Amino acid sequence: MTTTWAKPQRPVTDDRRWKALGVCLAAGFISLLDTSIVNVALPSMERGLGATEAAQSWVVSGYALTFGLALVPAGRLGDMRGRRQAFLVGLALFTVASTACGLAASPDRLVVFRLIQGAAAGMVAPQTSGLIQQMFQGTDRAKAFGLLGSVIGVSTAVGPLAGGLIIDAVGTGDGWRWVFFVNLPIGIAAFAAGLRLLPRYPASTDRRERFDPLGVLLLGSGVLALMLPLVQEQQWTGPEKWALLPVGAVLLGLFWVWERRQGRLGRAPLVDLSLFSQRSFTLGALISLTYFAGFTTVFFVVALFLQNAAGYSALAAGVSVLPFAIASAVGAALGGRLVMRHGRKLVVIGLSGVALGLLGIIAVVRLVPMESFGWAAMVPMVVGGIGSGITVSPNTTLTLTRVPVKRAGAAGGVLQTGQRVGSAAGIAVVGSVYFAHLAHRGPATEALQLGLLTSVGFILVALGLAVADLGERAKAPDAPALDDREALEI
Incomplete structure (x- = not known):
């Protein structure tokens, strides 16, 4: 069997590819920000638009649903027809849908536009990981995934703070509209830069490469x-x-x-099932799924506790989790630099740090008065944030390291679909524990502790998978990493 190596239509200079990465990260930031920024705007939607509880629920959950549904098909489409085109179409649709959400005149229209916005975000996400695989190799690829991990951690954690700032500045009447309008200038700027900077790699010419x-x-x-x-x-x-x-x-x-x-x-x-014969991909995907089940829920239950039990405003609740976001960004950048040297050991250390941080928050809830929670939880938030940063980006790098570039979009879609399913499962389980304790008139502090202990359980499952993978690697190390020539396969 003869293999041909396709080359880009024009070379991508080192400076250009890092600028192109910046475009990808900007788009990834606003799409992931919208998973959490809307939560604090729900009361504003109720007052300003008359959104019912059911409509508010679909504004939040509908985005997560269509985001998750679009990931794998969109990743496959990018693999087949070109990631640059798929990225730009998804980004343009996301920007337009965000504007339409902000202009919505009724709750029903808002829900419809929100569903479209989620599908567009799901179209953008796998192109980002695919383009990183395509543009970078070796340690540069690890650094690029480190920056992506920073964006994932910061955008998820900073959403409530950004939403609180917007509502506080604009007011509760129309503040919810500006939660969506904030995407407009970023989306337009990223689209314009993407037209100029994203590499024009040729689409696949293999006649077997048909959509399924x-x-x-x-x-x-x-x-x-x-x-x-x-x-x-x-x-x-x-x-x-x-x-x-x-x-x-x-x-x-x-x-x-x-x-x-x-x-x-x-x-x-649609998905090359041989990917799951690679231990690095299979265990990495399972680690990602279970980790996101525990990681995402922390912001969910802490935000509920601070606003409903401790009397914090949306803005104050957002500020309280800011140390986690900042530490996560630092940890992800650090993880991107160290993963090629330490491999899965870094993920084990990171998951241990997250578990330790969550247990520290539980100790703060038990020992510190509610009104002092924000200050007292700062240290465990930082510990957990650094652990999160050196979990997400190294795990992504290790999971995708042996995936052929021509399958990078679909593989990235599978990985991120697991993250979406894990987040939804975690919120459902932890939320049930939290609300069930409150329904039986248990103290809010105990409900938060039980919810966080459940999150720790998910983190420990991920840690067990990482330790198991580490042990297997010691017995039978993976094959050598892809060389540059194979990594540039189109």
Whole structure:
């Protein structure tokens, strides 16, 4: 079998590719920011737009749903037709949808535009990881993923603070609109820069590289069946919703069978199942899923506790988690520099730091009065944030390190779909623990402790997977990393 090596239409200089990375990170920042910035704007939507509780729920959960559903198909589309084109189309759609959300005249229109916005964000995300794989190799790739990890940590944690600042500045009447309008200047600037800076790599010329509509349908239906009861856990009362979970498992099983059939027939599948034969990819994806189940929920229950029990404003609650965001950015940049030297050991250290930080927050809740929580929790927030930073970016680098570049978009979509499902599952489980304790008239401080202990449980599962992978590597190390020539395969 003869392999041909396609080259970019024009060389990408070192300076140009780092600027192109900046464009990708700007787009990633606003798309991930919108997963959390809207939460503090919900009361403003209720007052200014008359949004019901059901509409508010769909503003939050609808974005997560369509974001997760779009990731793998969009990543595959970028692999086939060019990541630059897919990135720019997704970014343009996200910017337009954000503007439409801000201009929405009714709750129903807001929900529809929010669903479109989420799908557009899901279109952008896998192109970012694919472009990093395409533009960088070796230690530069690790540094690039380190910067991406900083963006993930900061955007997720800083959302409540940014939303609180906007609501505080504009007012509760129309403040929610500016939560969406803030994306407009960033989106336009990133799009203009992307037109000039993103590399024009050629699309695949392999005739077998066709889109797989049945695979998209099976995967999308399976992910939807898994995520819908999780993101609607508080709104859909009754146990009937959990019947969707086995339905989702069956649909994903059918997807697996279909994709294997596509491979046997020599057709390009939506997801190359041989990726899961790589220990680094499989365990990395599981670590990411379970880690995000614990990591994302911290901001959820702490924000609820501070605003509903401790009497903090949205802005004050956002400031309280800011140390975590800043420390996470520092840890991610550090992790990107050290991962090539220390490998999975760095992930083990990072997960241990997150668990230690969360246990420290629990100790603060037990020992410190509510009104002093923000100051007292600063040190464990910093410990947990640094641990988070040196978990996310090194794990992403190690998970994707042996993925062929021509499959980078779909592989990145699989990894990020796991993150979305993990986040939804974590919030559903931790939220149930938290609200169940309050429903039985338990103290809010105990509810927060139980919720955070549940988050620690998810983190410890991720830590166990990382330790297991570390032990296996010591017995039978992975094959050498891809050389530059293989990494540039298109």
